[in-house]
Amino acid sequence: MSGKETKTCFKSYAAWQYQEEEDWLNKMASQGWALERTNGFVHHFRRCEPGAWIVRLDRPAFAMSSPEGQEYLAMLHDCGAEWVGGVNGWIYLRRRADQGEFSLYSDLAGQEHLLLRARSQMLLALALAFVGWLGMLTLALCSSESFMAIYPVLYLSIFIPVAYGLTRLNRRLKVVRRERQLHE
């Protein structure tokens, strides 16, 4: 094999984009770059046979350092999956494609719960952003400098992508819930 054996990419996705992030990581694998290590922003890849690995993202309801997390990791390990990193409660897993299809949720209820956990994370982020905005608004109102008024207005732009992300997650939740009325 010629050329570079490793590659590092800097890329970050929001919580509501976990499916897009997973798609990108699998596209990298299909192009011969297996995710080897990540912290959610710095992704380290190593050359592999194109399509040799399948990558999945998960957000368990527990910390991976807890006994529950350790038991879950042992179960994943038994299935042939490898933990390659984690950030903000999200974990990155990979498994060799020759072991067959690799999914983490074989039922709609599991998919719904994952979406709900992603949404909870976003709602928390939204609440924190709101507190920050209130603080900035208070500062602007107490300040004698008129230009300070621009900051709370600029800060409002943070809410636009979060609101967009929440809308997308809610739309996907609706689809899964509708499907659950027919199937498991």
Place this chain on the structure above:
Amino acid sequence: MAESSSALTEAVFYILLSLGQPLHGYGIMQRTEELSGGRVKLAAGTLYGALTTLQDKGWIEPAGGEGRRKSYRITPDGRAAARAELARLRELTHNGETIIGGWTE
């Protein structure tokens, strides 16, 4: 006792069927696949969530384990729930065969 007569999910039913003998997570996945002739493949996230819920309901209980791997077995309440589900499935099958079997087109 099984406090509800609503349907169990396929995953839960197969987990209960698998735990007549103590098994850890991966063992349950293998047993389920074997029992269903390869049709039902429990994914790790689905299985772990179901095991937690079943333990909370008292339908399964820990049965030891090695290291981080915990084994589980079915409890009397779990057997009652599986029996209730079997009765429901029999009713479904009976009604399905009677009605669908009579369809001419």
